[in-house]
Amino acid sequence: MGNRPGSFIDKLKNRIYRKHSISKSSQSNITTENTSLETFLLVWLDPNIDTSKENIRTQKRLRKILTCLLTFNKVDECRRWLEKCYNEEKIILIVSGAYGQEIVPKIHDLSCIVSIYVYCLDVERNKIWSKDFRKIRGVESSTNVLLEELENHQNHLENIEDSRALRICQQNEPAHSIENRTASLVWYRLLLEILIQPNYLPTKGTYHEFIHILRQYSSNDEDGSNLIDEFEQTYEPTRAVSWLTRDTPLIRFVNKALREQDINILFPLRFLLVDIYTQLTKNQAPSLNVFRLQLMPKTQIEDLRSNPGRLIIVNGFLFATTNKSQLLSTIQNNEQFETVLFDIQADFRSGTVPFAYLQQFDSYNEQQIEREILFMCGSIFEVGSLRYENSIWRLQLRLTSENDVPVLSQMKQNLRETKNLNIISDLLKKINQEDKARIFAERIANEQLTTAVTSNSQQIKSIQIQSNFNELLTNENILFVLINLSTYFNESTSAVLKILCSIEPRIISIVDNETTTIDLSQCMRRELTIFTTVQFANTIKKYSEDFQFFILDTDNQNNQKYRYSTIDDLINRLVDCIIEKYRFEISKALKTQNQTKVKDYNQQINRIYRQLKQIHFNHDSFLSNTHQTTLIWLRSADKNDNLDIEPVNQSFRDYFPMNLHFFQESELREYLAADNHQTDLFLIISSDYQMDTLVDLRQYSNIKYTYYYGEMKDKNSEYKILSTRDDLCYQLTYDLLEYYGNLGEQYRINNQAKQARQMFSKAQRLCQILSENYFSSK
Amino acid sequence: MASFEDIEYDSNYSLASRQFFLLYDTTIPSQCAGPSSVIVLNNASILKFICPYNNLLCCRNYIHDHNQKMFTIALSDDKMNEWNDDNNQITETNIRKVFIFCETFSQYLAMKRWRGCYRRKIRGIYLSDTFEQKLLQLGVDYIREILPEFRRERGTYRRLCTDAQNLLQALNNYFQDQIDSLSDDGTEETS
Numbered sequence: 001m002g003n004r005p006g007s008f009i010d011k012l013k014n015r016i017y018r019k020h021s022i023s024k025s026s027q028s029n030i031t032t033e034n035t036s037l038e039t040f041l042l043v044w045l046d047p048n049i050d051t052s053k054e055n056i057r058t059q060k061r062l063r064k065i066l067t068c069l070l071t072f073n074k075v076d077e078c079r080r081w082l083e084k085c086y087n088e089e090k091i092i093l094i095v096s097g098a099y100g101q102e103i104v105p106k107i108h109d110l111s112c113i114v115s116i117y118v119y120c121l122d123v124e125r126n127k128i129w130s131k132d133f134r135k136i137r138g139v140e141s142s143t144n145v146l147l148e149e150l151e152n153h154q155n156h157l158e159n160i161e162d163s164r165a166l167r168i169c170q171q172n173e174p175a176h177s178i179e180n181r182t183a184s185l186v187w188y189r190l191l192l193e194i195l196i197q198p199n200y201l202p203t204k205g206t207y208h209e210f211i212h213i214l215r216q217y218s219s220n221d222e223d224g225s226n227l228i229d230e231f232e233q234t235y236e237p238t239r240a241v242s243w244l245t246r247d248t249p250l251i252r253f254v255n256k257a258l259r260e261q262d263i264n265i266l267f268p269l270r271f272l273l274v275d276i277y278t279q280l281t282k283n284q285a286p287s288l289n290v291f292r293l294q295l296m297p298k299t300q301i302e303d304l305r306s307n308p309g310r311l312i313i314v315n316g317f318l319f320a321t322t323n324k325s326q327l328l329s330t331i332q333n334n335e336q337f338e339t340v341l342f343d344i345q346a347d348f349r350s351g352t353v354p355f356a357y358l359q360q361f362d363s364y365n366e367q368q369i370e371r372e373i374l375f376m377c378g379s380i381f382e383v384g385s386l387r388y389e390n391s392i393w394r395l396q397l398r399l400t401s402e403n404d405v406p407v408l409s410q411m412k413q414n415l416r417e418t419k420n421l422n423i424i425s426d427l428l429k430k431i432n433q434e435d436k437a438r439i440f441a442e443r444i445a446n447e448q449l450t451t452a453v454t455s456n457s458q459q460i461k462s463i464q465i466q467s468n469f470n471e472l473l474t475n476e477n478i479l480f481v482l483i484n485l486s487t488y489f490n491e492s493t494s495a496v497l498k499i500l501c502s503i504e505p506r507i508i509s510i511v512d513n514e515t516t517t518i519d520l521s522q523c524m525r526r527e528l529t530i531f532t533t534v535q536f537a538n539t540i541k542k543y544s545e546d547f548q549f550f551i552l553d554t555d556n557q558n559n560q561k562y563r564y565s566t567i568d569d570l571i572n573r574l575v576d577c578i579i580e581k582y583r584f585e586i587s588k589a590l591k592t593q594n595q596t597k598v599k600d601y602n603q604q605i606n607r608i609y610r611q612l613k614q615i616h617f618n619h620d621s622f623l624s625n626t627h628q629t630t631l632i633w634l635r636s637a638d639k640n641d642n643l644d645i646e647p648v649n650q651s652f653r654d655y656f657p658m659n660l661h662f663f664q665e666s667e668l669r670e671y672l673a674a675d676n677h678q679t680d681l682f683l684i685i686s687s688d689y690q691m692d693t694l695v696d697l698r699q700y701s702n703i704k705y706t707y708y709y710g711e712m713k714d715k716n717s718e719y720k721i722l723s724t725r726d727d728l729c730y731q732l733t734y735d736l737l738e739y740y741g742n743l744g745e746q747y748r749i750n751n752q753a754k755q756a757r758q759m760f761s762k763a764q765r766l767c768q769i770l771s772e773n774y775f776s777s778k
Numbered sequence: 779m780a781s782f783e784d785i786e787y788d789s790n791y792s793l794a795s796r797q798f799f800l801l802y803d804t805t806i807p808s809q810c811a812g813p814s815s816v817i818v819l820n821n822a823s824i825l826k827f828i829c830p831y832n833n834l835l836c837c838r839n840y841i842h843d844h845n846q847k848m849f850t851i852a853l854s855d856d857k858m859n860e861w862n863d864d865n866n867q868i869t870e871t872n873i874r875k876v877f878i879f880c881e882t883f884s885q886y887l888a889m890k891r892w893r894g895c896y897r898r899k900i901r902g903i904y905l906s907d908t909f910e911q912k913l914l915q916l917g918v919d920y921i922r923e924i925l926p927e928f929r930r931e932r933g934t935y936r937r938l939c940t941d942a943q944n945l946l947q948a949l950n951n952y953f954q955d956q957i958d959s960l961s962d963d964g965t966e967e968t969s
Contacts, residue, residue, distance in 0.1 A: 572887060576882040579882065579883065598779060603959070605907065609883065609905045609907040613905075734918070738915060745956075748960060753960045756960055757960060761957065767946045767950040767953070768946075770918065771942070771943045771946040774922060775921070775922075775925075775939040775942040775946070777936040777940065
């Protein structure tokens with residue numbers, strides 16, 4: 001089996017991987033210097049590594065434990081490779097008995113070597129020489145025992161890596177004098193914010209980019225490739241947590257990326273983070289006391305002891321259990337590290353990460369007692385007491401809200417308001433993480449570029465480009481020609497042209513680099529509309545009345561007819577010309593009473609308009625498959641609306657799965673500030689509140705409709721006050737009708753037919769309700 | 779192909795304290811070379827609540843003369859510009875809501891950026907693809923508003939209810955058309 005030529009492992013072995021492109025699919029030109037997607041590399045040195053059938057079978061089994069397995073059959077080659085490894089790489093070496101005796105003394109002290117296993121036939125003989133090397137963890141002749149040992153060891157190492165990824169920092173620091181350790185907490189939480197929450201990054205999905213990376217990485221591994229196939233075929237957002245809890249290379253990739261805060265991998269993992277976050281939020285557990293065993297180096301224990309009241313941020317996902325006694329029964333002795341029992345008090349409130357019981361998901365495995373509860377990555381805990389009891393350390397932790405960390409909440413608010421992503425690069429630079437700052441800046445630039453490039457190059461490609469204008473004159477189908485305008489196209493105009501060309505590919509043509517002088521008086525064809533630059537228009541010898549010209553003239557100060565000062569205005573004129581053409585066709589079809597044609601042309605017009613509106617106004621471009629609506633009541637303090645609440649909630653239970661009641665404006669504002677804006681809100685405000693409150697709350701983008709309900713106090717108010725329950729129910733029904741109609745339209749534009757049908761059907765039901773309940777003449 | 783000219787206004791609506799006007803162009807729109815009937819109203823016959831005008835002056839005079847009434851007005855972007863270009867001060871405080879329909883995409887974008895008169899009263903700007911659906915919806919809400927005024931006139935009350943039901947049925951049909959036009963991949967099917 002070995003290392004397949006050209007594969008990632010082959011490149012790694014030959015050290016040519018260091019500047020590989022992370023993703024072609026995303027058109028990224030960012031390079032990564034990661035050695036591997038996993039924390040540990042497995043290196044196996046054996047003279048018969050690829051010639052023995054048994055060894056080839058073992059290679060396959062080893063790759064289930066660690067995908068990144070490099071094989072060598074020569075000592076010198078392996079030694080040279082190991083010596084070139086970087087200090088931060090973590091290598092587990094498997095070596096045959098004879099080769100081991102030769103290579104181990106030479107490479108044992110390399111810091112990249114984490115542990116060594118001697119896999120041999122004569123165990124007793126090899127134990128003799130190996131006892132002098134502390135990194136040798138075992139001398140085994142049985143493949144099964146070796147694999148079992150390796151698996152346990154790897155889990156153990158992963159736990160140690162988790163402890164290394166814990167960050168300890170101050171809780172109360174002003175933003176202007178933030179210390180390095182706190183800055184490292186803040187930038188990471190801000191990064192997770194922009195990755196998980198919508199509205200920050202222009203590109204929607206990263207799923208295909210991640211698959212591409214996985215395929216590159218696992219091309220040497222048949223099982224790994226099969227797993228990717230399975231992932232590709234079966235992955236659904238609602239099963240994201242299941243993938244996280246299965247023992248596959250995927251979880252090792254995710255863990256490593258989160259622990260090391262690897263921006264290059266975290267961006268492509270965005271889809272998974274969003275889906276897990278959504279699942280955990282939907283299945284949020286109540287307040288819990290949970291436990292976790294964590295191996296920690298002594299220095300870290302000392303740090304915690306001397307700094308009570310500090311914060312710990314867990315970079316990755318955190319698993320825990322409620323069953324302390326069962327967890328304690330699994331403790332194993334460890335000479336190198338201290339065992340710490342995390343005693344976590346987790347109360348869910350605004351600003352804490354979500355956490356949920358794994359039994360809510362189909363991945364729950366009762367055998368894994370330490371994996372009962374899952375906390376979202378980036379959880380923050382306040383450090384309580386730390387004491388040593390019965391041979392283990394016990395550390396009290398309390399799940400902390402980001403609102404309890406003033407510097408974090410302040411900077412997050414700043415990020416939300418300004419959408420200035422440079423805040424993150426600035427923080428990275430502040431803590432001397434220049435490389436990460438550069439990668440972040442490149443990645444953000446790339447995200448924006450990807451959107452622009454995709455909509456420019458891919459869209460322009462689909463447009464018919466003619467080599468020269470004279471050829472085009474013989475093509476009677478072409479009605480609209482754009483000459484020498486391509487260099488002016490921007491993202492928006494390219495997107496418009498793509499839509500036009502996809503709907504009517506035959507009638508539009510683009511001619512570039514046209515330099516010949518044109519004499520249109522000699523041209524016999526009719527009906528041609530030319531869009532071009534003022535420079536090109538000036539070269540035309542003679543005009544013909546059959547040709548209509550629209551000219552891009554950036555100095556058009558006199559607002560001359562048929563001259564446009566921006567490319568956007570010119571292309572919008574092209575849109576109007578095409579619509580006019582349809583309307584002429586409709587007139588002709590009407591004369592011949594061809595109703596099918598009339599309908600077809602009208603549909604074309606509607607289709608163009610719908611798609612163009614999407615480009616220009618980009619309404620709610622982020623639509624989830626499970627669009628949620630919530631009815632919120634901001635109730636009067638004296639609860640005089642008590643009688644209305646239940647009947648209204650009951651009447652609209654099919655449309656508002658969730659109802660929330662607030663009695664204080666401040667509580668509502670707190671909820672709205674913390675809400676992740678994935679739910680559309682319908683807000684009913686008691687008329688006891690000032691009108692200004694309603695006006696102000698309308699500023700929140702996810703509040704779709706507001707209702708001022710109760711006694712009419714200001715008759716001159718320009719806002720409608722709904723004074724009866726019947727009026728309120730009517731208005732809700734009427735607005736829901738509009739809401740679902742719009743939503744159906746959005747889903748249709750996004751090519752989500754199933755969801756579009758569901759929304760239009762809901763709108764139909766609301767039509768019936770209005771007709772029966774409010775316009776029955778009886 | 780029905781359009782504004784096919785609307786048959788029911789004069790019972792003129793008895794209400796609120797009226798719904800529509801001001802449209804009969805000439806070729808300013809930037810269009812095509813036929814004048816840009817907006818298709820397949821349901822023109824049931825839009826009985828709409829009082830259509832094609833003359834700005836007549837429309838404005840009526841609004842001036844009935845200053846005790848409140849008006850909702852839907853008008854073309856050209857008529858809106860004409861209204862704005864008129865040197866007379868715009869004094870119609872009894873216009874509550876304004877809805878604009880545009881004949882061309884350029885004008886639609888320009889209207890979206892509109893900063894002229896009635897900006898605060900403009901409740902929606904539409905192209906031909908959604909305007910009829912919007913009129914059906916607005917009609918339902920308008921009838922709901924004026925219905926209490928006809929509680930004692932059972933005949934008119936019933937007629938208005940029937941009109942609203944017809945509008946809702948047309949909306950229902952509209953949504954059914956949308957469902958029928960969807961193919962499984964979400965794109966629209968062409969006949």
